[in-house]
Amino acid sequence: MFLKLLEFIVFSFYIISSVNALWPLPQYWNKGSTTLSISSDFSLKQTLKTDSLLNGQTKKILESAKERLLKFLKSEQYISPNVHFIDPDKSNTLSVLTISIATDTSELELGVDESYELTIPESQIDNDPITAHLEAKTIFGILHGFNTFSQLLYYKNSKFLLPFAPHNIKDFPRFSHRGLLLDTARNYYPIKDIFKTLDVMSWNKFNVFHWHIVDATSWPVVSEVYPALSEKGSYDPKHMVYTKDDIKKVIEYANLRGIRIIPEFDMPGHTHSIAESMPEIMTCIDVQPNWTKFSAEPPSGQLNPALNKTYSFLNKLLPELISYFNDKYYHAGGDEVNLQCWNTTPSITEYLNQHPNSSIDTLLSKFINETHNIVRKSGKLPITWQEMIVDHNLTLKNDTLVQVWTSKDVVKKVVDRGYSVITGSSDFWYLDCGHGGWLGNNVNGTSWCDPYKTWQKIYSYNPIDGLTDKEAKLIIGGEVLLWSEQADPTNLEILLWPRSSAAAEVLWSGPYDTSKKLRTPDKGALARLTDWRFRMVERGVNAIPLQPLWCARTGRCDLP
Numbered sequence: 001m002f003l004k005l006l007e008f009i010v011f012s013f014y015i016i017s018s019v020n021a022l023w024p025l026p027q028y029w030n031k032g033s034t035t036l037s038i039s040s041d042f043s044l045k046q047t048l049k050t051d052s053l054l055n056g057q058t059k060k061i062l063e064s065a066k067e068r069l070l071k072f073l074k075s076e077q078y079i080s081p082n083v084h085f086i087d088p089d090k091s092n093t094l095s096v097l098t099i100s101i102a103t104d105t106s107e108l109e110l111g112v113d114e115s116y117e118l119t120i121p122e123s124q125i126d127n128d129p130i131t132a133h134l135e136a137k138t139i140f141g142i143l144h145g146f147n148t149f150s151q152l153l154y155y156k157n158s159k160f161l162l163p164f165a166p167h168n169i170k171d172f173p174r175f176s177h178r179g180l181l182l183d184t185a186r187n188y189y190p191i192k193d194i195f196k197t198l199d200v201m202s203w204n205k206f207n208v209f210h211w212h213i214v215d216a217t218s219w220p221v222v223s224e225v226y227p228a229l230s231e232k233g234s235y236d237p238k239h240m241v242y243t244k245d246d247i248k249k250v251i252e253y254a255n256l257r258g259i260r261i262i263p264e265f266d267m268p269g270h271t272h273s274i275a276e277s278m279p280e281i282m283t284c285i286d287v288q289p290n291w292t293k294f295s296a297e298p299p300s301g302q303l304n305p306a307l308n309k310t311y312s313f314l315n316k317l318l319p320e321l322i323s324y325f326n327d328k329y330y331h332a333g334g335d336e337v338n339l340q341c342w343n344t345t346p347s348i349t350e351y352l353n354q355h356p357n358s359s360i361d362t363l364l365s366k367f368i369n370e371t372h373n374i375v376r377k378s379g380k381l382p383i384t385w386q387e388m389i390v391d392h393n394l395t396l397k398n399d400t401l402v403q404v405w406t407s408k409d410v411v412k413k414v415v416d417r418g419y420s421v422i423t424g425s426s427d428f429w430y431l432d433c434g435h436g437g438w439l440g441n442n443v444n445g446t447s448w449c450d451p452y453k454t455w456q457k458i459y460s461y462n463p464i465d466g467l468t469d470k471e472a473k474l475i476i477g478g479e480v481l482l483w484s485e486q487a488d489p490t491n492l493e494i495l496l497w498p499r500s501s502a503a504a505e506v507l508w509s510g511p512y513d514t515s516k517k518l519r520t521p522d523k524g525a526l527a528r529l530t531d532w533r534f535r536m537v538e539r540g541v542n543a544i545p546l547q548p549l550w551c552a553r554t555g556r557c558d559l560p
Contacts, residue, residue, distance in 0.1 A: 022151050023532035024205055024505035026171040031164040034122040035088040038160035039095040046099040057106040058139045064256045069146045077155040078538045080531050081552045094162060095129035102137045108260055109328055115172035116141035118148060122165040143258040147203050174510030177422055177477025179208030180500060185215035187488035188240040195253055200541055202257035204504035209254055210479055212264045216299050219273035225320045228277035247324045263325050266333030268367050272301030281310045284341035294341040302341050305367040306351035322378040330375050335385035365394050389414050408465045415474040423478040428461035429503055431482040431495050438485045456521035459502040462511040478507055497543035498533040523558050
């Protein structure tokens, strides 16, 4: 009896000290010490009220999510490196997870309710099978609840086990916009890689895929209005393009996982790829060797804001591209516009001579307002990069979202002008940094945004740092960003995971804990993220290790 008790104490110590392994951490989580087994005929059942309430799209999302969760129960044999379980009592078997949804809302948009409550008892009530309950106001809360439930499961001796019952979880996101940017222009990613990225994003409770789909280096989007754009501007017009049907498939795949797709067609800069088919509306095309005078990186090239033909092009192209996507927001770009390029373009200087009340700044304002008007006429709202507000002092409509990629001081300047902000500082959340230089003749081999952003650095970013409570309300969320100068399908997952998971927790759980203390990448966070990384690897993700296996198993690698 004593040995059994000692065994229980030892194993309980391992469980309690090493697991709190949910990622991202719920807002409220009360748990116990009982281990349940999962019944071999475990089932998911929605309440009768829920079943009668659901519309076609909501039901489609729910059935898809149920199928994915049950697949985990059949195929995911995850054994944590640092968690040990005592076999549960035979009577402690979880048989059912009931699902209750309060509304039939199926429209995925900024600010949709994503909260959920998950309760898992530790024992039977009136000899009925042990039944867990998942409740949410919308289907999107159910999706997050399913992902949380899946993380509670471990595998041992051919059984699925659920430790720490009873569980009482009440959860909701701190920020409405929780995004990941992937640049698919500098290097191309097949649709299958985007699908897998969306899968892992959903497990981490991201809800926005910012698709930076074109750039100076390539134009992979097939346009029916201007087919030459991809025929001449893509890396391969047969095998390295995205058709309208491809985009539709990505949107459907993402929506089933609670993820919005926001496209970005960056203009007027970063547009050299347009010059391959329409050089007549371009300026500073691939200037060599002194490209640094005219662009942030090669190849140089910007749309010409002084030509009527440029606006005719945009008025035909943009409505078509916008129609490919179903989100309310469209990212119109606007970063790193090189004014020297325009100042040295003869057609622009001639225009300014003929219009003495105009300037380079008014031309830029004309271009941005024209593109934003096209976006609005197409039924969308524009997103712009910070430069339009901070560097060029443009006055845009207040419902324009502004994406800030630099410092908290810039965030402050933007919110002071009343704009809502998407954050993602290059000092913290740029995943491409620290991998060396990619430009030739760079003998130092450094990159502009060194050093490498560790998970600890990413986790320590506070999107609302230095803001008052009133100002913080204008921060709708943030994005972790992967620019693809040195990324492609061969290293995509290595660069994304589990570092992006650190940003996911900041955006979901918030930068402050329940006692209003700033979260830190301490050993508790490391233990949870390590466990989550191993689980993602079990699911087929090439997530990089955070420490040696010995450290993960023992938890004995902390600094004194």
